[in-house]
Amino acid sequence: MKTLKDFDFKDKRVLVRCDFNVPLDERGDILDDFRIKQTILTIQYLIKKGAKIILMSHLGKPKGKLIEILKLDKVKEKLIKYLNLPVIKMNDCIGKEIEKRTKEMKLGQVLLLENLRFHKEEEEGDLNFAKELAKLGDIFINEAFSACHRPHASIVGVPKYLPSGMGFLLEKEIKNLKKIIEKPTLPLVAIFGGKEGDFKAINKISEVTSSVLIGYLIKKQIEEEKIVLQHPEKIISPVDGIEENSNLDIGPKTLEIFNREILKAKTIFWSGPIGKVEEDKYQKGTKEIANSIIKSGAFSVVGGGETVEFLNEAGIIDKFSHVSTGGNAMFSFLAGEELPGIKVLK
Numbered sequence: 001m002k003t004l005k006d007f008d009f010k011d012k013r014v015l016v017r018c019d020f021n022v023p024l025d026e027r028g029d030i031l032d033d034f035r036i037k038q039t040i041l042t043i044q045y046l047i048k049k050g051a052k053i054i055l056m057s058h059l060g061k062p063k064g065k066l067i068e069i070l071k072l073d074k075v076k077e078k079l080i081k082y083l084n085l086p087v088i089k090m091n092d093c094i095g096k097e098i099e100k101r102t103k104e105m106k107l108g109q110v111l112l113l114e115n116l117r118f119h120k121e122e123e124e125g126d127l128n129f130a131k132e133l134a135k136l137g138d139i140f141i142n143e144a145f146s147a148c149h150r151p152h153a154s155i156v157g158v159p160k161y162l163p164s165g166m167g168f169l170l171e172k173e174i175k176n177l178k179k180i181i182e183k184p185t186l187p188l189v190a191i192f193g194g195k196e197g198d199f200k201a202i203n204k205i206s207e208v209t210s211s212v213l214i215g216y217l218i219k220k221q222i223e224e225e226k227i228v229l230q231h232p233e234k235i236i237s238p239v240d241g242i243e244e245n246s247n248l249d250i251g252p253k254t255l256e257i258f259n260r261e262i263l264k265a266k267t268i269f270w271s272g273p274i275g276k277v278e279e280d281k282y283q284k285g286t287k288e289i290a291n292s293i294i295k296s297g298a299f300s301v302v303g304g305g306e307t308v309e310f311l312n313e314a315g316i317i318d319k320f321s322h323v324s325t326g327g328n329a330m331f332s333f334l335a336g337e338e339l340p341g342i343k344v345l346k
Contacts, residue, residue, distance in 0.1 A: 001345045002165030004042065007139055009051035013102050015137025016042065016167065017154050019144035019325060020057035020075045023305065028069040032309045034317075035325050036078045039143050042167035043083060043110065046141075052105035054136050055079075056093055056113040056154055057144070064120025076112050087112055093119070094132040102136045122153050130157025143167035145174075146326040148341030149333075155341040164345055169325065174342070176301055176322035177333050180269050184208060185299060189265040191258075191289065194272025194304060196221055198328075199229070200335035205269065206231035211261050214238075215274045216247035236261065242275070242282065249275030250285040262292040271304040271330070286310060294319045303330045 018039045023031040030036075039055075046053045060070040076089045085108075090098050093113035105111060113136075116122040121129035130153040134140070140162040142148070147155055148170070158164075166174075180188070181204065190205045192198075193215035206212055212234050214222075219237040221227065229235060236258070240251030250258070262268065274289055275282040290311060293300050302311065303324030311317040324330045332339055 001342070002163075003171055004045055004141065004165065004167060006165055007163070009046055009049040009139065011107060012051055012138040013054060013105065013136065014046050014051040014139045014141055015054045015056065015133065015158065015162065016046070016141045017144045017147070017158070018055050018057045019146045020055075020072065021059050021146070022075070023309065024060070024069070024074075028074060030074050030078060032305075032312055033078050034308050034312055034323070035146070036075060037082060038169050038325055039167070040082045042141070042143050042169060043079075045168065047083075047085070047108045047110070050107045052102065052107065053110045054102055054105075054113065055110065056116055056133065058117040058122065058147070058152075058154075059115050060117070062115065062117050064118065064123075066118050070115055070117075072112060072115055079110070079112065083110065085110060090114055094129070094136075099135050116152075116154050123150075124153070125151050125157060126153050127157050127160070129153045131161060134158050134161035137162055140164040141167045142341055142345060143169050144341070145170045145324075146329050148326075148339040149329040149337075151340040156344045159344045166342075166345060170342075172322070173324060173326065173330075174333075177324065177330065179299065180267065180301055181205065181208065181334055181336065184267040186210065186267070187265050188267040188269070189213065189261050189298075191262075191268070191270040191274075192218055192272055193270075193274040193286070194218070194306060197227075198331035198335070199227055200337075201331040203230040204335045206234050209234055210265075211236050213258050213261060215272065216241070216250070220247065242284065248279075249282040255285060255288055258289060259292045262289070262298075263296050265296055265298045268293050268296065268298045268300045269334075270300070270302045271307055273306050273310055277306070277310050283310075287314065290314065290316060303327070 187210035242249040
């Protein structure tokens with residue numbers, strides 16, 4: 001696969017597929033801009049190389065309809081803040097007027113297209129829609145690892161019509177996630193919290209882990225759905241809760257067991273909070289897990305929206321070796337599946 005270093009971007013329109021699908025509150029304000037920040041390095045590199053940068057992304061699930069709260073205006077504000085440069089936002093993502101606008105761009109200018117999912121053809125993987133998008137650029141760069149598991153038009157269609165490569169973020173995601181499933185430094189400990197488990201990923205990572213630590217909700221899911229795991233002997237479940245009969249956070253005995261495993265590790269993968277972190281009184285277990293991982297000095301990869309949001313709020317996100325922007329894409333990659341968005345770049 002080609003990387004940014006394989007192209008001459010001078011005076012070229014570069015169509016960058018980002019993932020600005022950030023969490024919003026009921027007013028449409030951005031709750032966590034981690035994904036936006038992760039694209040800045042690539043955009044700055046393209047500016048430096050004299051490119052004309054056209055950014056595209058989806059946001060939410062508008063299902064082919066224009067929904068005011070899901071417009072990318074707030075994303076534009078964040079981009080202006082982090083780039084410290086003007087960003088022009090279009091009212092759509094395809095059409096003659098936008099194509100004309102891209103051809104009038106000056107070197108180093110940044111243009112943001114409107115939400116791709118306002119067109120149902122994006123999620124349908126429609127090749128005519130992909131062709132319309134491809135008319136806006138001379139080179140395609142995929143910077144949306146977290147959307148690479150989806151065979152959507154902007155992910156797998158556009159690269160059929162333009163010279164294509166991966167941005168710094170996509171390159172970094174692949175490199176660091178490979179360190180988990182391909183010859184990790186052992187012992188490797190995996191931690192799966194959150195509301196439900198991705199058992200393909202759990203089974204795959206269990207092949208190389210010394211132990212897999214799971215939260216109460218995943219334990220409950222395994223028991224209720226009678227899920228058969230390939231390496232049950234490696235699974236370590238909670239043995240107590242923060243309160244009697246509580247599954248809202250792990251208790252001191254579980255923390256002691258989990259911490260012992262974590263501190264032995266040389267490589268750690270973690271996805272999903274261990275307790276109901278929306279409430280302060282149930283955050284202790286997740287905070288202690290985070291601090292133990294930092295203390296271990298192990299190569300650490302964390303991912304999943306809730307985990308990232310929690311670590312951001314706690315101000316410790318930069319203490320981990322790699323923080324993945326992916327949720328389902330990350331799990332699919334760890335399960336050994338070939339992601340459509342990566343396959344098409346090869």
